[in-house]
Amino acid sequence: MATNKASNYENDQVLVEGNSHVKTMLLNRPLKFNALNYQMVLQLIEEFQKLENDPTVGLVIVKANGRAFCVGGDVIECYHCLLTGEWPFAAQMYRKQLTLDYLVATYTKPLVFLINGAVMGGGVGLSMNARYRVVTENTVFAMPEAVIGHYPDVGASYFLSRLSSFFGEYLGLTGARLNGAEMVACGLATHFVPSKNLLLLEKSLHEVDVAEPNTIQGIISKYTQQVPLKEDSVLHRLDLIDHFFSKQTVEEILSSLEHENATLKQEWITKSIKSMKAASPINLKIFLMSIRKGRFEPLKECLTRDSRITTHTFRRTVSNDFLVGVRATLLEKNYKPKWKPSKLELVSNDMVEIYLTKMPENELKLPPRVMREKAPRAKL
Template sequence: MEPEVLLETRGEAGVITLNRPKALNALNLDMVREILPQLRIWAKDPAVTRVIIKGAGERAFCAGGDVRALHDLGRAGHVDQAVQFWREEYVLNAYIGSFPKPYISLIDGICMGGGFGLSAHGQYRVAGDRYMFAMPEVNIGLFPDVGGSHVLPRLPGAFGLFLALTATRIHAAEAHACGLATHVAHTAAFPALEEALCSGMDVETALAEHCIVPGDGAFAAHLDFIAETFGEKSLPAIFSRLEDAAGAGGAHAEFAATCLKAMRAASPTSLLLVMEQMRQGAQKNLDDCMRMELRMVSRVAAGNDFYEGVRAVLVDKDNKPQWKPARLEDVNPADIAHHFDPIPEELQLLAPGA
């Protein structure tokens, strides 16, 4: 069998290749347990001056964590094993955020969930022609984790909350415009860029020589509307603005209706968790966000909606989840607050560069 992740040193670069192309390079616990120790070695190796991470195949950088496996563990009564994956994944995410050398993600293809966690906290994020990003966790009864509570609230114009609540898919130009991607390059330029980075060329110089300036992106005409609507402080207020815009027949009517349709299909509990995690995450550093997210996911893994969402989307594929509660107004605020309460085993993170 092919290794699920390839770890090699080429020139001055440590190179990570996610190597599950048939599974869209979905991240599993074995991969996490290979990547983190190697990053710690490269952090201390003076011959390695930068790290590159990429995905094998043409379809995906990393389409997320292996949520089907986590669903199966939880359904079989092994919730602790499912939470252990998130625990170790979050340690890796936080370590990437404190990695002491340039960390360059070459993202060409799908980047969701776990792929976001492997790339978003690094210094450089290069989007290719096939780049497609989304955080669709509200559709499976989860929330945008792997550090989403740190990154998304910091995107300009409430764009991060918009992405989190609607699970909207974006491409390279939109990612660059909002800051999720630091650079954009044509797919054909990726091999030469990687070679330049491995050769030891100054990272900024290599990026400047191989990257392009993208256009405005698909949402340029809606940015002010997104900022005003998703800048509201409560979920009912966001829904109200969207409903008003959808019924007004103006320039944003169709866009607002699309947002409404997406949010009405999502888990009500997840939507409310997103609102609170974004509020709290905006005030926390990455490490504290990861600790918060482990508290949250520990409660999600003991609940209903994650398993129901994965069943509906990935197992039975009927796309008819039975959320509990099924309506926003029936979600108990105390239940949402409980997701953020301390847990017996809080997340223990590595010291920066350790």
């Protein structure tokens, strides 16, 4: 396949290849696990728009080079902006990332994401609203933002709240990991294809003459494999998850988990308690507030709220936890951040509500577009 390199960007961090009718977009920052920096976000927006406006292109495939699909946004880039007092620029970068996520979610042409490897944070926001989301035995999903002093954002209050009952609350509050089979079973992915067959799948998709849903679904299904959930999968415990994570407050959720764990020692409960106690208290409360609102809102509203919350985070309106968390977990790696407020009971509802306050000069302005229907997921 001929490669069309974007000459306006350095290091070819996004590549586009393919024929006149089907294009493959390649995330190409493997040494950084394809973390999305500002340059990549701008280039992805440009490439997606270019292909959407090209009448000869009928289908776009998105994949990544290296062991990870995309481990999130480049928070180190934002961290350095905050250190130098350039939080408005960091907020601008973040708004561009949300604009990219909305572009993907409302894309007028079929998108097939081949998610082979870790997909976290910003990588989740990029891919989870696409029509076709193919995962493999190498795929690992997680949104562990609260552990680094942030909250599950990039539209998580939309796509996590659409999962079964309160499973989204569980994923966001604990940062729990899922494998590919679990992603299909809970609805985060549409198909499971063994990694050894991805190139064959991509080749078959590049031979498509008419890129309509039944044809694409049929081709992917030829390579789809049914994989049973492991015996210890947390998805076998949805009744318990709903019992715990349906509580009204983070304190009640944590207390109920600890009460249960005193008599019923289950590994997933122990891990949930440990991760929640290690996370930023204010960001746990921000996420629970956000997902409870997002369950009844369209994606556009969820992204707008994320923009406001993150702008306040970068501005340090209430808390310094983002800087503290990034430094402790990603830079110094001592994993001992000193959160302020330090305990859940010290985080008031008024503190959380401040994050919803509009800042007109930093508002997200998304263009009028229509959400596409997602493809049905394969049955396991």
